[in-house]
Amino acid sequence: MLDDQQLVDRKVQSKEAKIAARGVNVHYGVTHAIKDVDVDIDHKTVTAFIGPSGCGKSTFLRCINRMNDTIDVARVTGDILIDNENIYDKKVDPVQLRAKVGMVFQKPNPFPKSIYDNIAYGPRIHGLAKSKADLDEIVEKSLRRGAIWDEVKDRLNAPGTGLSGGQQQRLCIARAVATEPEVLLMDEPCSALDPIATAQVEELIDELRQNYSVVIVTHSMQQAARVSQKTAFFHLGTLVEFGETGQIFTNPQDERTESYITGRIG
Amino acid sequence: MSAFWLLLLVLGIALVSYVLGRGRALSSAGGDIRNLHSLPVYYGANAALFVLIPSLILLMLWMVAQPLVVGARVQASIPAEAVSEGSTIGLVMSDVRRVADGLDLAVAQGVIEPSYATTSDTNLTEVRERLGDVGVALGSDISVTVLTAAQLLRETNASWYFWRTVLVVALALAGLGYAYSMTQKDFRARNTVERVILYLLIGAASIAILTTVGILFSLIFNTVEFFRIYPASEFFFSLTWSPSFGGGSELGILPLLWGTFYISLIALLVAVPIGLLSAIYLSEYASPAVRSIAKPLLEVLAGIPTIVYGLFALLTVGPFLVSFFGQNGHFGVNWMAGGTAVMTAGLVMGIMLIPFVSSLSDDIINAVPQAMRDGSLGLGATKSETIKQVVLPAALPGIVGAILLAASRAIGETMIVVLGAGAAARLSMNPFDAMTTVTAKIVSQLTGDSDFASPEALVAFALGMTLFVITLGLNVFALYIVRKYREQYE
Ligand SMILES: Nc1ncnc2c1ncn2[C@@H]1O[C@H](COP(=O)(O)OP(=O)(O)OP(=O)(O)O)[C@@H](O)[C@H]1O
Ligand SMILES: [Mg+2]
Numbered sequence: 001m002l003d004d005q006q007l008v009d010r011k012v013q014s015k016e017a018k019i020a021a022r023g024v025n026v027h028y029g030v031t032h033a034i035k036d037v038d039v040d041i042d043h044k045t046v047t048a049f050i051g052p053s054g055c056g057k058s059t060f061l062r063c064i065n066r067m068n069d070t071i072d073v074a075r076v077t078g079d080i081l082i083d084n085e086n087i088y089d090k091k092v093d094p095v096q097l098r099a100k101v102g103m104v105f106q107k108p109n110p111f112p113k114s115i116y117d118n119i120a121y122g123p124r125i126h127g128l129a130k131s132k133a134d135l136d137e138i139v140e141k142s143l144r145r146g147a148i149w150d151e152v153k154d155r156l157n158a159p160g161t162g163l164s165g166g167q168q169q170r171l172c173i174a175r176a177v178a179t180e181p182e183v184l185l186m187d188e189p190c191s192a193l194d195p196i197a198t199a200q201v202e203e204l205i206d207e208l209r210q211n212y213s214v215v216i217v218t219h220s221m222q223q224a225a226r227v228s229q230k231t232a233f234f235h236l237g238t239l240v241e242f243g244e245t246g247q248i249f250t251n252p253q254d255e256r257t258e259s260y261i262t263g264r265i266g
Numbered sequence: 267m268s269a270f271w272l273l274l275l276v277l278g279i280a281l282v283s284y285v286l287g288r289g290r291a292l293s294s295a296g297g298d299i300r301n302l303h304s305l306p307v308y309y310g311a312n313a314a315l316f317v318l319i320p321s322l323i324l325l326m327l328w329m330v331a332q333p334l335v336v337g338a339r340v341q342a343s344i345p346a347e348a349v350s351e352g353s354t355i356g357l358v359m360s361d362v363r364r365v366a367d368g369l370d371l372a373v374a375q376g377v378i379e380p381s382y383a384t385t386s387d388t389n390l391t392e393v394r395e396r397l398g399d400v401g402v403a404l405g406s407d408i409s410v411t412v413l414t415a416a417q418l419l420r421e422t423n424a425s426w427y428f429w430r431t432v433l434v435v436a437l438a439l440a441g442l443g444y445a446y447s448m449t450q451k452d453f454r455a456r457n458t459v460e461r462v463i464l465y466l467l468i469g470a471a472s473i474a475i476l477t478t479v480g481i482l483f484s485l486i487f488n489t490v491e492f493f494r495i496y497p498a499s500e501f502f503f504s505l506t507w508s509p510s511f512g513g514g515s516e517l518g519i520l521p522l523l524w525g526t527f528y529i530s531l532i533a534l535l536v537a538v539p540i541g542l543l544s545a546i547y548l549s550e551y552a553s554p555a556v557r558s559i560a561k562p563l564l565e566v567l568a569g570i571p572t573i574v575y576g577l578f579a580l581l582t583v584g585p586f587l588v589s590f591f592g593q594n595g596h597f598g599v600n601w602m603a604g605g606t607a608v609m610t611a612g613l614v615m616g617i618m619l620i621p622f623v624s625s626l627s628d629d630i631i632n633a634v635p636q637a638m639r640d641g642s643l644g645l646g647a648t649k650s651e652t653i654k655q656v657v658l659p660a661a662l663p664g665i666v667g668a669i670l671l672a673a674s675r676a677i678g679e680t681m682i683v684v685l686g687a688g689a690a691a692r693l694s695m696n697p698f699d700a701m702t703t704v705t706a707k708i709v710s711q712l713t714g715d716s717d718f719a720s721p722e723a724l725v726a727f728a729l730g731m732t733l734f735v736i737t738l739g740l741n742v743f744a745l746y747i748v749r750k751y752r753e754q755y756e
Binding site for chain 2: 065067070072095096097098099100102103105107109110111112113121122125126172175176179
């Protein structure tokens with residue numbers, strides 16, 4: 001158990017942390033998907049979640065913007081604090097929370113609307129644009145940041161569902177950044193992208209870091225090493241190791257981490 | 267042998283063929299299934315199909331052809347002078363058939379010796395007596411000619427039945443032999459079975475289409491007949507509907523179409539919003555427990571016979587509306603003269619249609635992938651924003667289909683109209699007036715003692731045809747909308 005000294009330490013730490021998770025457990029019915037996870041995600045940093053498939057990375061990511069609320073069987077316990085406010089508190093409105101904490105899903109899910117309307121969806125709902133010209137500008141800027149502007153600028157009225165898998169993935173990234181979230185959760189955003197588009201998305205992540213915190217789930221060690229400052233390694237629902245990316249990759253403390261990044265488990 | 271027993275026999279042969287074919291395939295592969303092209307069941311099924319298909323087709327054709335051919339032969343044997351004045355050969359033939367059936371029955375019950383029923387010098391009065399005993403009454407005009415013809419009919423049929431059995435069984439056995447001879451391990455039995463399944467499916471689909479075409483043709487035929495004796499321009503443009511079987515009727519469709527349209531409109535105005543909103547509640551907001559109770563309850567509405575809705579309209583809704591809109595009603599407006607009105611029928615029909623709209627829409631809304639909702643919720647949209655801007659647009663083609671289905675039901679509904687809206691054909695804007703619809707008038711034109719050659723009866727077919735064209739148009743329109751939407755978004 002924690003002694004008093006540690007608690008004091010944590011408090012101090014969490015003041016700087018953008019997101020602080022304490023004792024988070026997630027159950028899907030009888031499946032215990034996340035076991036007692038504590039993690040601090042700093043402001044203006046990129047945090048990478050790595051770990052073998054099915055270890056609970058997406059599940060934990062979905063806890064941070066309460067997307068697990070939409071799954072009937074999911075039960076989340078523990079505390080997650082964003083800016084020192086517990087997001088699982090009764091008085092927190094998950095809708096407002098999700099406007100602040102954006103998400104790019106593991107599977108691209110464009111709306112059955114035009115490319116333009118896909119991007120404009122969030123800004124319209126939150127009233128971010130004062131005029132049509134304003135909205136046009138937001139759409140263009142977001143598409144550029146999503147590294148897809150050149151491919152779609154001539155067919156903004158074409159359906160978003162008609163794009164290729166990788167294009168849809170970038171469309172969803174652009175859609176998420178269009179609402180200017182303070183925290184962006186990205187679940188394997190580059191899984192269907194070619195190296196060039198991947199580089200562009202990584203550039204975007206780097207740019208976002210100037211103002212926001214980004215959490216990225218990835219199966220690519222190289223990507224985690226390239227874009228993130230902090231890395232968390234999950235294994236079978238537990239957070240095995242969390243620390244500076246350089247330290248995790250060069251000098252892992254836990255042998256499971258070492259086995260995973262050297263390719264022996266996972 | 268009767269068709270039933272023959273069918274059983276053929277099925278038995280098919281079973282034997284199945285076992286034989288399967289066995290032969292296995293033995294040709296040396297008992298090792300892996301040496302076979304297809305699984306053993308396919309060889310069995312193939313052998314059984316070779317027995318069943320040709321022999322059953324023959325049996326079916328035979329059953330169609332026999333009455334025609336035998337009937338024609340017997341008819342030819344009746345001398346022309348046997349057809350009395352004022353009668354027709356057709357009437358005589360139906361007598362012949364009746365006598366023949368009577369003889370069959372009598373023989374079956376043992377009242378008449380089989381030989382007695384076939385000998386030509388039977389006594390007419392005695393036959394009449396014996397047939398009377400088994401409950402077949404013969405009219406006094408049955409002549410010896412008819413009796414002889416009936417005997418000929420029975421004899422010919424008997425020999426045809428015999429040959430039918432022989433040929434069908436022979437064909438079944440030939441099929442068995444052929445299938446058996448070609449069964450060996452490299453034979454592609456699986457592909458043959460696959461093809462038969464394809465033809466089976468095509469056959470099922472064509473039955474539906476052919477029936478539609480058949481219905482259409484019978485409608486067209488009678489409609490053309492109607493327009494030959496009644497001017498089409500009158501029918502389509504006259505503003506009055508007043509049939510009188512004495513002649514001089516005015517048969518304008520417009521008042522009926524207006525009634526149909528008006529009642530359906532009110533019904534949809536009730537059913538679509540309520541049905542859609544309850545579908546949204548059930549699929550998006552209701553907890554599983556509420557849903558599991560509320561959905562079946564709503565669907566019970568769809569199981570109530572429409573005559574019950576009609577009674578509800580007549581006895582409850584009509585008087586209720588009159589108490590508000592009628593003379594000395596609570597609103598003091600005196601718009602409503604009696605309980606039967608467009609409003610009464612429309613409201614009740616709307617209630618009837620709610621489960622159609624809600625149940626179909628609920629299924630369609632549920633089919634929208636959760637990822638779509640997650641995408642919207644993840645951008646900070648509320649539940650109702652998500653439904654309005656993502657879920658409903660994605661479900662729209664299906665919802666339009668559901669609404670048009672409800673509209674077709676409304677247009678075709680009869681019982682509620684008869685009891686709830688009255689029988690007066692009237693062109694009026696007042697929804698509290700009694701009016702009637704095309705379907706209700708089709709019923710009233712064809713029931714009772716009507717002469718089927720009069721325009722008053724034939725008009726029913728023209729009305730039916732018009733209704734058919736309108737619903738067809740509605741469906742084509744629905745398809746068009748759905749296609750257009752799909753092009754845009756998928
Ligand atoms: N909706 C759900 N219902 C029930 N169980 C679920 C659900 N979603 C995830 N799980 C279970 O929770 C565990 C963690 O799943 P999760 O999706 O978080 O894995 P992941 O680390 O993201 O894997 P991947 O790298 O393959 O995306 C798995 O065992 C999975 O079966
Ligand atoms: Mg995942």
